[in-house]
Amino acid sequence: MNVKVCPSQTGKACEFYELPRGERIQTQLSIQNETPDMYYKWGFYDTSTTPSYQASGPNWNYIEAAYLSADIDGLDQSVKPKGYGVIGSTLVGNNVILSVSYNTVSEDVEVLGRNVDATIKQASATIGYRYGANDTTDLFIMASYLYGEVGGSWEGNSESYDDNGYGLGVGVRSMVTESFEASATIARAEIDSQSETTFAVSAYYHFNKQFAIGAGYTIADDVDMYNASVRVSF
Numbered sequence: 639m640n641v642k643v644c645p646s647q648t649g650k651a652c653e654f655y656e657l658p659r660g661e662r663i664q665t666q667l668s669i670q671n672e673t674p675d676m677y678y679k680w681g682f683y684d685t686s687t688t689p690s691y692q693a694s695g696p697n698w699n700y701i702e703a704a705y706l707s708a709d710i711d712g713l714d715q716s717v718k719p720k721g722y723g724v725i726g727s728t729l730v731g732n733n734v735i736l737s738v739s740y741n742t743v744s745e746d747v748e749v750l751g752r753n754v755d756a757t758i759k760q761a762s763a764t765i766g767y768r769y770g771a772n773d774t775t776d777l778f779i780m781a782s783y784l785y786g787e788v789g790g791s792w793e794g795n796s797e798s799y800d801d802n803g804y805g806l807g808v809g810v811r812s813m814v815t816e817s818f819e820a821s822a823t824i825a826r827a828e829i830d831s832q833s834e835t836t837f838a839v840s841a842y843y844h845f846n847k848q849f850a851i852g853a854g855y856t857i858a859d860d861v862d863m864y865n866a867s868v869r870v871s872f
Contacts, residue, residue, distance in 0.1 A: 694773070694774065694813060695770060695773060695774055695775070695813060696776050696812070696813055696821075698727050698729035698735055700727055700871040701726050702726075702727075703724050703868055704723045704741075704854075704866065704868075705867070706721050706723050706741055706743050707720050707743075707865070708720070708758075710860060710861050711861070720744070720745065721742045721744055723865065724739065724740055725739040733767055735766035735767065735768055737766070740760070740761045741761075742757060742759045742760075743757070749790070749792075752792050754790045754792045756789070757787075758787070760784070760786050762783065762785070763782065764782040764783075765780070766781070767779055774812055775810065776811045776812070777809075778808070778811070779807070779808050780807050780825075784804060784805050784829055785801075786801060786802070786829050787799070787800035801829050803827060803828045805825050805828070807824060807825030807836075808825075809823030809825075816844075818841070818842070818843060818844070822837075822838065822839045822840075823837070824837050834858050835858070836857065836858045838854060838857075840865075842867075849868075849869070849870060850871070851866075851867065854867070
C-alpha cells in the first residue's frame with residue numbers, strides 16, 4: 639500500500655512510504671482518504687506486524703440458489719427426488735433477520751402400477767434475531783411460517799395436497815477464516831399436526847465479499863437433503 643505520512647501538524651515534510659505486507663501505519667490524530675491510497679496526518683511509521691487478514695462476521699444480506707437432492711426413507715421403493723431452491727435474506731438494523739425461501743423437488747415413482755410424476759414444494763417466511771458472540775460468530779434464533787405441498791400427475795390427471803404450519807429453530811454461523819464459513823441449525827417444524835425435527839450443517843467458500851459457493855446436508859425424520867449452492871451477497 640502506498641501511504642503518505644505527515645509527521646507534523648503543519649503538513650510539512652510529508653513523505654511517501656510503500657507499506658510492506660503485514661506492517662501498518664499508526665496515527666495520533668485523524669485519517670482521511672486521499673491520493674495515493676491513504677493519507678495519514680501527523681502520523682508515524684510502525685513496523686509491528688498485523689495479521690494478513692481481518693475476519694469479519696457473517697453477512698446476512700444475500701440471495702442464494704441451490705441444487706437439491708433428497709433421499710426419502712420409509713417407502714417401498716427408492717425415492718430420490720431432485721430439484722432447486724432459492725432463498726433471500728436481509729438484516730434489518732443490527733440484529734433482526736428477515737428471510738424467505740422456496741424449494742421444489744420431483745421424481746417419477748410407481749404407484750399402483752402407474753408412473754406418477756411426484757412433486758414436493760416447500761416455502762417459508764422467517765423472522766429471526768442474531769447475537770454477535772464475537773467478531774466472527776453469530777448465534778441466532780428464528781420463527782417461521784411454513785407452507786408445504788405434495789402433488790402428483792399421471793396420464794393427464796393430477797392431484798395435490800397442501801397445508802401450512804410453523805417452525806422454531808436456533809443456530810450458529812461463523813467465519814472460520816476470511817474465506818471459509820460454517821453454520822449449523824436445529825429446528826422443529828409442525829405442519830398438519832405432524833411434528834418434525836431437522837438438523838442442518840453447511841459450509842461456504844467466499845471468493846470475495848460478494849460471491850460464494852457452498853454445500854450442505856439436512857437430516858429430518860424421514861428425509862435426508864443434500865445441496866450445492868451459489869450465493870451473492872450485498
